[in-house]
Structures are given as structure tokens and as C-alpha cells.
Amino acid sequence: MSNTMTGAQALIHALESQGVDIVFGVPGGAILPAYDPLLDSPIRHVLARHEQGAGHMASGYAHATGRVGVMVATSGPGATNLITPLQDCYMDSIPVVAITGQVATHSIGNDAFQEAHTWGISMPATKHNYLVTDAADIPEVVNEAFHLASTGRPGPVLIDLPKDVLAATMNWHDPKEIKLPGYRPSVKGHPLQVKAAIDMILESEQPVLYTGGGVIRAGGAAELRAFAELADLPVVTTLMARGAMPDSHPLCLGMSGMHGSYTATTAIQRSDLLVTIGARFDDRVTGEVKSFAPDAKIIHVDVDPAEIGKVRKADVPIVGDAKAILGQLIEVMEKKLGGKRSPERTDWHEQIAEWQRDYPLKFDQDPEGPIQQQYVISELHRLTGGDAIVVAGVGQHQMWASQFWGFERPNTWINSGGLGTMGYAVPAAVGAKAGKPDEVVFAIDGDGCFQMTMQELITASVEGIPAKIAVMNNGSLGMVKQWQKLFYHERFSATDLTNHTPDYVKLAEAMGCVGIRAERPADVVPALEKALAINDKPVVVDFVCDPDAMVFPMVVAGGSNDDVIMSMTDLPDPAGPQPEDVI
């Protein structure tokens, strides 16, 4: 076979060589040459209805499978529509590669039709990006892009390909060895630091393992559990780490922070040692930084050295891969213990158990009242036995899903954490279901989120990707409304969506999905059972929910984690934080 091919053929060949089985995209003028050889490739192309949808699909796919997700778009508006998903993946360290068309090299800079300075626009939203000017570079660029996306701290990489480069002829060659003198991510942690960490853990009386998405990205859930058990450490799983430790495990305290459980937030607050693994002291976790875990020493394990010391100074910094370092911690701890049990911290465990007894996460479902979202989530968990991939948008429903879904394994919780991208759930669920067709993929979405990206349900039904969506229809932008209630004297500016327009059932049917509605608590279980029984079509269940429900516990933005608000009755006084103080 001749090695002569077009740049476009080389691109598709390079993607095949990386083991890509599916790409999500929308074609257009500049990327057209790449779509032609795609017809002859085993790679499946899922035609999204909007490039942002394609991007979140790639992200959902990467979340669910752990493999690199691929999104494709044309130049100009196609590329700019990918910026939100790219930034989303950047914030949450999701490995994706974006392929964008670009106007021909001789037109670049001339304000050509559908031209945008994609390389410049995407630079701060990607881990790295490329503008390819010679088709002969394609094998190396694609190989490097996948390497960068999937190693070290994973993240998005964009490859911008001018139309003439895609059309040009080149001789295929296998990519040369990757030469990146400035990119050498650490894997193993420094042995002396690991030893220092173990000594500190053995001395501590009130330690907490504070874990982040890095544990899941590294595939370190099994090691996390083994280490927590060995060292007898209570584990907090932040929003991005839900599922890294089974919620049913006695050592697991769940999510901490702004809407975390009282126990998780307070255990961190009172700890004398935070064993931080793959977490980044996000403001939603810390609240006011200077009063965050004031007596805790910090061990900080992260693959990205820039995270260490960024927010909170580390006493023992360890740079490297979370899985590898957890392995090292286990090894050194076992050696130190020499078969003995780790020190008993009876008082600490009793204290934690007391908090759990006194301040559980709870909700009340009045059988005659409006549907509570927590009830829907709890019943869905019961009916599936928790055996599903849960995808969320951003807002109240997301917080309740994180609080009330008992996660038992990693990669089963997909949401937009860092960027907080409303509209994430529908396309991410489609991507997750495409990557994991044998799993139940259920999106728990808000009505505000749903209306941002719901057209991707057309993609789902046309492409035969039967994801399920629960629309938590409270007729408002619920979280924003909650803040207006708390901090803007109940002046509800622009948060009313109404819960009757659109008609979500008819809308679902129009998009080729099954539409179901639940208006009363008694409807919830039958609606969920019906949704779970349908496996050949996407399903949308419209749950008409309580419009006034609020998410608790809550720590006011910028407030101290010592002040966990458990309900409306212990709200801060009106002279407390003012709107201009909170983000």
C-alpha cells in the first residue's frame, strides 16, 4: 500500500492508531476534507446538533470510560462553540482532544469566511494547542496531543487544521518519538516525602483523607480504599471525587463544603491533619480560606505541582500520580505497622459518629405536597440498586444528586464541577451512554439546564443512544433563586422559568424520545419504573417539583466552614454577608 495520502486521511489514520472508536462533532466548510475519509473509517461519528453538545459528549464519554474523548468542529463558529466544553474539561482535568477546521493557511488573518483565531481563543482554555501548517506534521501532532491529554494532569488539547493542510498530500510515517523537554510529569512520589507523610499520619489524632477528582482520574479508587482502611482514616469525597470511595463504607463521610454534609465539612474543620489527594482546595470546599481547617497540618499529593501551595501551604508536598503515591503510602505504612493495627483513634471516630447521628442529610416528602427532588433521587437509587451512571447539570439538582445518591464505584458520577456549566447533563449523558452502552445512564437535570442543550436528545434518538433524563422541573433557576432568597431580600429577578412551558413530554416526543410526567409524589415511582423499563429509546421524565425547595446544608460563599447552615431556621442575620461579598 502506498503511504501517500491527504492530510485528512492522515488525521483519521492517526486517530485510528490512537484507538479512537467514536468522535462527536458537527461538520462544516473548513473541516469538510476530514469528514470524507471518516466514511471509510471504523471510527463512529456521532452528529451532534450543536458543537457545544459535541464537546460535552466527548467529556461525558471520557468521564465514563477513562479514555480520551474526541470532539470535531469546523472553523469559526464551530470552534468557538467548543470553548465552553474545553474550559469545562480544563477545570475538571478531563482528557479530550478537539479537532477543528481552519481556513486555508493563505487566508489566515484576512477575516476570511468562518475565520476565527482559534489557536489564540482556545489557548487559555486548553492544556496545550496546535495550529498545524504542514500535513507532514500530523502524525506527530496527533500523537503528542493524545499524550498530553491523557498523562500528567489530564486535560483538553486542541488541534487546529487549515483546510489546505487537510487537502495536501503527505507521506504517512509512524510518529517519531515524542520530544517534549519541558513536559515530564512525575508519577512516583519522592520516597522521603512519602515517609514523612506516614510519620505525620501515625502521629495525628484527628486525621481526614480529603480526596478530589485526581483520585478518580488516576484510577486510584481501589488504592484509596485500601489505604483508608489500613491507616484507619475517615474519607471526604469532594464533588469531583464522588464514587472514589463507596458511600456505604463506614469510613466514607461524603461531600464537604458549601453544600456538603455537616459531618464531612466539620470533620475537615476540626482535623489536625488533612491528607489531601488529588484535590485543590477549591473555594466551594474551603469557604473562607483563613478559617479553613485552622489546626490541620497539610499533606498534599497532586500530579500538578502548581496546585501545591496555591491556596493552602503544604507541610508535606508530594508531586505525582495519586494511584502511584497511594500505592507507596500503603507500602510504607505496612512496613511501619509491621502487621500491627494502626493507632486507634476512638475519640475521633466517636465524635464523627455523633455528628453523623445529630446532623444527617435529610428531607421530608409530604405525600400530599409537591415532589421533592431528593425523593426522586432516593427512589431512583433504590430502584436501580445504585447501579447506574449518574450525570448532572449545575445547580440545586446537582447538589442533591451528589448528596443523596449513594455512589459505590468510580466513574459513575459525571458532572461539571469547576466551571459549573449549566446544560452539561444532556450531552454528557449521551456521550457517557455512547461509551458505556451496557450501563444505565440517567441524567438528573434541572429545567434551566435542560433548556440550554436539550436538542442533543435528537442526537440521542437518531443515533440510537438511549440515555435517560430526569428533568427536575421547579419552574425556576433554582440555585440562583435560592441566593436571591437568602442574599437579595427575596427580590426574584429573572429566575422564573414557569413549569408549564415548554411541555417537556411533548417536547421529548417531538425529539424522538419517550416522554413521561410525574406531578405528585405518588407518580414518582411508577414514572421511574417506566423509564427504567425502556431501553430502546431515550426517555425524558418531567418531575414537576417544589418550586421553593432550598439546598441545605449550606455555607455562605466566602463564609467560614464553622458556620454550617442546616435549615432556614438558622439563617445568618440580615446584617451578615451582603451580596457584594459573595460569589
Next chain:
Amino acid sequence: MNHVINVQVENKPGVLARVASMFAGRGFNIHSLAVGPTADPAMSRMTVVVDGPEMEQVIKQLYKLVHTVKVTELTPGQGIEREIMMVRVNAEADKRAEILEAAAIFKAKTVDVGLATLTFELAGDPGALADFLELMRPYGIVDLAKSGRVAISRDIKTNGKKGRLRSA
């Protein structure tokens, strides 16, 4: 407080934009920036003078850029720093002699002579440049062009013992 940071980067298209964009995005303040080739054609050196209390995050964020190979902060006294400037000052006939005398003390080169101005070139330690500028200010500075700072570390070689210079 100003810090001098040398950044060795791969000589790739757009690398300056990446560094500048990172500084802007992270809210770091660039006081001056100079870029040029190094002895190795595959590498470029940027000398960045950064205004800020503490450089740990600046250095770590620079390292996060894929094309950054090495970052060094030159602590005061450890590096040799140079700038070049050209300054045009008002120089009426009655002031010319004293202006030229001051310039001579600073070893500033006269590079242009006009009917009512003199233009000097001065390269050297940034402190000396600032002093010369202050000296010229009363006469009236008409125009000023100043380079970014460039810096290189001192080649201090110890002979096994700390702090002892190897005899030449």
C-alpha cells in the same frame, strides 16, 4: 517588589503569546519582558521582570506551559542585569556643556545631535539608567525608548567549599 525571572522556552511559534496569556490570565504583573535567542537555536530565553510579593506560583505556572523547559529566579546579587535606553533631552545652547558633562560621567554615548536636543544611548545596570534619567529630567525629556531587562546568572564556581571562589 520586582523579581527577575529567566525562562528557557522551546523556540516554537506562539510561545511568547502563551507566556503573556498565562500572566494576564493569572493576574501576574509584568514589569518588563525581553525575548531573544540562546546559544541553542532550539531554545529562546525570556527575561521577565515580575512585580509581586512572591514568585512560587509564577514559577509553577510557567512550568505548566508545555514549552517551558527551565525557570530560574535571579535573586538580587546572583544575576547580572542589563538594560539599554535611548533618551532625547532638551539641550539649549546654554545647557549643552553641563548635559554633556553629566553624560560623560555616566559613559552615555551621544547618538544624535539636534538644534535644541541631544540624544544619548546608555546601556548597563538598570539602577544606573534610572539615575541618569533622573539627572536628565530637569532639562526636559523629549523622548525615551527603553528595552526590557535581560539577565544572566553569575558563574560562581565553588571549590568544594561553600562560598569560596575558585582561584583563577
